[in-house]
Amino acid sequence: xxxxxxxxxxxxxxxxxxRLSCAASGFTxxxxxxxxxxxxxxxxxxxxxxxxxxxxxxxxxxxxxxRFTISRDNAKNSLYLQMNSLRAEDTAVYYCAxxxxxxxxxxxxxxxxxxxxxxxxxVSS
Amino acid sequence: AIRMTQSPSSFSASTGDRVxxxxxxxxxxxxxxxxxxxxxxxxxxxxIYAASTxxxxxxxxxxxxxxxxxxxxxxxxxxxxxxxTYYCQQYYSYPLTFGQGTKVxxx
Numbered sequence: 001x002x003x004x005x006x007x008x009x010x011x012x013x014x015x016x017x018x019r020l021s022c023a024a025s026g027f028t029x030x031x032x033x034x035x036x037x038x039x040x041x042x043x044x045x046x047x048x049x050x051x052x053x054x055x056x057x058x059x060x061x062x063x064x065x066x067r068f069t070i071s072r073d074n075a076k077n078s079l080y081l082q083m084n085s086l087r088a089e090d091t092a093v094y095y096c097a098x099x100x101x102x103x104x105x106x107x108x109x110x111x112x113x114x115x116x117x118x119x120x121x122x123v124s125s
Numbered sequence: 126a127i128r129m130t131q132s133p134s135s136f137s138a139s140t141g142d143r144v145x146x147x148x149x150x151x152x153x154x155x156x157x158x159x160x161x162x163x164x165x166x167x168x169x170x171x172x173i174y175a176a177s178t179x180x181x182x183x184x185x186x187x188x189x190x191x192x193x194x195x196x197x198x199x200x201x202x203x204x205x206x207x208x209x210t211y212y213c214q215q216y217y218s219y220p221l222t223f224g225q226g227t228k229v230x231x232x
Binding site for chain 1: 126157159161163168169170171174175180212214216217218219220221222223224225226
């Protein structure tokens with residue numbers, strides 16, 4: 001079964017750090033670009049970051065640039081999001097999601113066909 | 126960044142209705158558009174990609190159309206399980222952006 005499982009969420013104080021993980025199974029993880037998408041309570045979806053299959057291309061939303069770092073370990077079939085200098089507005093459910101197609105056009109993203117169940121990050125004092 | 130604007134933001138409909146949701150991009154995105162369905166407490170589910178291609182396993186009552194800046198999602202005969210929030214997403218360029226969502230409620 002194709003599956004993504006996030007972990008690492010929790011309660012953290014403003015200015016703190018947290019590292020999210022996403023474990024992939026059931027597909028050739030190393031062939032696909034991967035993404036993080038978040039959803040604040042009661043709000044819509046917000047794309048956070050994307051990483052290509054070989055980590056050659058990385059993109060961030062302006063709202064997290066300089067504070068968050070996306071990475072992956074293809075040997076461990078895992079995706080990560082290191083979140084530093086956290087703010088209250090980073091409070092959200094964080095989803096990892098797979099690009100639909102293993103080959104992405106240069107400079108373009110893709111639709112996300114597989115999503116994890118999400119992990120909640122709460123930034124509060 | 127490309128802004129995606131959905132309309133309406135919410136509406137009420139009855140089972141069996143034909144419903145249409147509109148998504149407008151602030152600049153041309155060709156057909157690099159996806160539609161998702163999200164139910165409360167669940168992850169989004171991909172319905173349509175490339176503006177009009179139905180994702181595998183998605184019922185044929187869902188359809189998408191459009192290119193450039195104007196897109197629509199149509200549900201031909203609304204079923205009880207279709208009451209949810211729908212999002213469009215452009216993947217033409219980074220930063221990737223979503224519409225604000227359209228909530229379909231039971232009348």
